[in-house]
Amino acid sequence: MRQFEYKRAENTRGAVHAHAGQASAYLAGGTTLIDLVKLDIMQPERLVDVNRLDLADIEHSDGGTLKIGAMVRNTTLAYDQTVQTDYSVLSEALLQGASRQLRNRATTGGNVMQRVRCSYFRDGVSPCNKREPGSGCSAIDGHNREVFAVLGTSEHCIAVHPSDMCVAMAAIGATVHLASADSERAVDFLDFHRLPGDTPHIEHDLKDDELITHITLDAPIKGAGSTYIKLRDRSSYQFALASCAAIVALDGDTIREARIALGGVGTKPWRCKQAEAALQGASATDESFKQAAQIAMEGATPYKHNAFKIPLARKAIVRALRDAAERARRSAGEPT
Amino acid sequence: MMDSNDTPVDVRLSLRVNGQMRQLDVPPNVVLLDALRDRLGLTGTKKGCDHGQCGACTVLVNGEAINSCLALAVVHDGDDITTVEGLAGEADLSPLQAAFLEHDAYQCGYCTPGQLMSATELLSNRKVGTTDAEVAEAMSGNICRCGAYKNILSAIQETRQQHAGAAID
The missing domain is CATH 3.30.390.50 (CO dehydrogenase flavoprotein, C-terminal domain)
Known part of the structure; x- marks a missing residue:
């Protein structure tokens, strides 16, 4: 695996500061990131470890919403009493994702940020507009069965977003909360991920100087x-x-x-x-x-x-x- | 931090491995799996795919099963690690190890340390149900190329039932 600098963030502000303006990546559960760094698909010069940030709580919030810290692990979220009662679709989706070992590490924020499973993206050599903008898409005329989309595709990219958790959140209705050094903003969950269009390398709305701090789920629909x-x-x-x-x-x-x-x-x-x-x-x-x-x-x-x-x-x-x-x-x- | 050659400097970390405090200095890009095998000489934990797909590298971190191939060692500074070497007592195999032997729950044995660690977490994990299907699902992160799944499942089921009985006493 390539060499990189390691910074352990003590708070959100420190994490954002260490991340901004660098060829850096936030390290949460690492289940996508370390895999892709080993493959040399992601090439960060600095990893900002956010595992010790105080963002691991699940709590009721305004208007019956549920606030989920970005560092809440997938296993914790899936078995949370409120999630199992009020958002069973989310619990079911989480438990059908990945393996137990991966869910024990994978986080809420990291799951939202996971990368595509396209074999041409992951092989490091095939033309791929996501990995190397402008190089072309090998999947469109290549082998495009399991992890390739039929909705929201463009002539530049057809890779599926692989998350199960995110599908449940899209149905429930949710908000992604982002923090920068001096401000915070909220993005509708449905607007956070981008369609590939002609910029498939831009996958989401997170800016370089921001960090996902938590996700709030809309209040559950009564009697649903x-x-x-x-x-x-x-x-x-x-x-x-x-x-x-x-x-x-x-x-x-x-x-x-x-x-x-x-x-x-x-x-x-x-x-x-x-x-x-x-x-x-x-x-x-x-x-x-x-x-x-x-x-x-x-x-x-x-x-x-x-x-x-x-x-x-x-x-x-x-x-x-x-x-x-x-x-x-x-x-x-x-x-x- | 980087040194004058722009190379990341080693990070000092402490791990409690199988009950013993161990201190080591590693570069940030060393994963827990390699730290255990190459630096602490604990080669029971196996490297299979090295990408979180096979489960051969499964260890317990603070009681939870994780893929040690996808975990940077530095992230686990201060954590409590259990590897397959930590399962048996002075004289006896752990009940689960004994059940693996009894049920012939392996052929080549390469996946066995990972299977044992995942199964060890399951013994005390009450969130996962008791049916064969639920246990098989919970063990699906551990691949066995020899196909010993049936016997692995029966070894786990027997031990889990004994464990549940013991817990009630």
């Missing part, structure tokens, strides 16, 4: 049922071919509110607002769910090896909506 369905080549420790986070709230058999977000098919965590709008006020039947799935995948672009993802994602959506609606019905039937 939710689920995360992940379809993959093997049933554990594998990236999604297609996944769906669904949240459904009912009034009787009418859908009061629905949320749908997709993984494994989009170049960023993919929220399907048009499909959700079509569900609002509709009856909670397979027919409605199939129509929503149809809308969600409109405009999808198939590539040589991943066209199967379009019908697969539709099936994931229908199944997830059906299961989420069933859970909403069951919880409505329970004595409160």
Whole structure:
């Protein structure tokens, strides 16, 4: 592994200061970063260790929101009592991601910042606009099956955003909180990740002199049922071919509110607002769910090896909506 | 910090490894796996893929299973590390090690240290359920190329049940 300078940050301000204006990277769980530094895909001259920052709490916040520190580990978040009760879709998504060893280290902030799994990005030699802007995209005419998108792609990049956690957060609704040395700002979770467009090397809205301090989840939708369905080549420790986070709230058999977000098919965590709008006020039947799935995948672009993802994602959506609606019905039937 | 040749200077760190305090000076780019194997002579922990995909390098850090190949040693200054060398007592194998032997839970043995460490965490981890499917899922970060999964699972299940029984007593 290449040499780099190591700085252990004692507080947020110190971390931002050490990071800004350098060829540097924040080191949290390291499960993406150390992997990519070993491959020499990421080439930081300085690592700023943020593991000791006081950002590891999960607490209730204003208006029923939940504030999750950037350094909360994926395992901790998945088993948190409030998350399991009020945001079970997030807990399910986290526990279907990676392996137990990786989840024990991976952090909330780091998960948001994880890099793509495209084999051409990772091989260090193939043309890749993400790794070397302007060099071209090897995946478009190459082998583009498992970790390649059908939504949000451009002629410059088709790599999928690999996170499961982010898909659940996109469905729930969330805000990313960023701190610089002298100010703070909040970004809607859906705006944080960028589409590749003609600048696939710019993946997110985080500036050089900022650090993710925490993420707040919107207040849970009252009485809703939710689920995360992940379809993959093997049933554990594998990236999604297609996944769906669904949240459904009912009034009787009418859908009061629905949320749908997709993984494994989009170049960023993919929220399907048009499909959700079509569900609002509709009856909670397979027919409605199939129509929503149809809308969600409109405009999808198939590539040589991943066209199967379009019908697969539709099936994931229908199944997830059906299961989420069933859970909403069951919880409505329970004595409160 | 960098020296006059622009080379990162070694960092001094203390680790509690299998109950013993160890001090070492390492450059920042040394991962915990290499520090344990090459600098502390604890070669029980294995290097497989070196990228967090196989689990052969699994150790416990403050009781939690992690991939030591993806962890910089300097990050773990002050931490409590358990490797496979720390499982057995003076005279006896740990119950889990004995169960691996009893159930023939390996062939070549290369993945075994990692399997044992992940399984050791599971013995006291009550968040992971008790069904075969739940335990198999929790162990999915440890690859066995010989395919001894069935026997690994039965060794863990037996030990976990005994452990749960013992905990109630």
